[in-house]
Amino acid sequence: MPICEIDPWRVQYFETANCPAHVFIPTEDSDAWLWNPNHRWVYDKLAVATCQGLDAAPHGIAPTSYPVFSKPIYNLKGMGVGSRTLHSATDYEAAYRPGHMWMPLLEGEHVSSDVALVDGRPNWWGHANGIAGNDGTFDYWEVRSGAAPAIETSAGAWCRHHLAGYTGMANLETIGGRIIEVHLRFADQWPDLYGDGWVDSLVRLYECGEWTFAGHARRTGYSVVLFMPHGKRYRHPPRDLVEQVCAMDGISSVQVTFHETVSPERHAMPPGGFRVAIVNCWDLAAAKRARALLREHFAA
Structure with missing residues (x-):
């Protein structure tokens, strides 16, 4: 494909x-x-920040004021890996990493x-x-x-x-x-x-080299994410549970977003949790009910 x-x-x-x-x-x-x-230079997050006139620099050059946001200059795995807010010079010293940068904490x-x-x-x-x-x-x-x-x-x-x-x-x-x-x-x-x-x-x-999609009939959708605690090895839900969720009114699709045979620490995940599933939907309330059903499986 x-x-x-x-x-x-x-x-x-x-x-x-x-x-x-x-x-x-x-x-x-x-x-x-x-x-x-x-055009691969756009993956350099420091270059993207500085070309917009934002005050940013690699670790090794200390911020002049706080708070700032710290992250890897390159991160092709995504999921917020290695990113954090720095509130003080003490935070900066503790978080120092080669290949990382800081930039303004945008609102x-x-x-x-x-x-x-x-x-x-x-x-x-x-x-x-x-x-x-x-x-x-x-x-x-x-x-x-x-x-x-x-x-x-x-x-x-x-x-x-x-x-x-x-x-x-x-x-x-x-x-x-x-x-x-x-x-x-x-x-x-x-x-x-x-x-x-x-x-x-x-x-x-x-x-x-041409774009033909108009999308005049588009409607608002939602992509609802289920995170579970780090430190456990999760199993995929049974097929009938996934089919039950997909059949619910307002649900478009379900993704089970991890490799069951790969150890958890080899997945790129944010500090706040291990992503196990995503429910795409047209009805936010329905997706939250679907997420609750999936959470029961993973919690068990």
């Missing part, structure tokens, strides 16, 4: 796509980095934006705002049906300037409208919530 998805729980979104064998579409940052040498809405680019020019946007959980986790994401004009104006200008020559999907994470991360791929957590025809347009973008 040329839509290069390594997570088995997300293959469900692409397994029926008619993607030619010569067209390779990344869903992982490692593939996107290898296949886009002219405002945390939004993940997928954008279809043709020669760096935005042709379509999809926005999802994250509702924070504990210690680097997200309780759920609201996948919006409408536009985000402020982001599309500022981040769109950034793309036209910095991603000229690039055709494909990009994912921009912003807080308060400032870009904190750039990925040369889309968010493969919720493509089912973008609507029928979206994946077909994705293939055409990489095959022909």
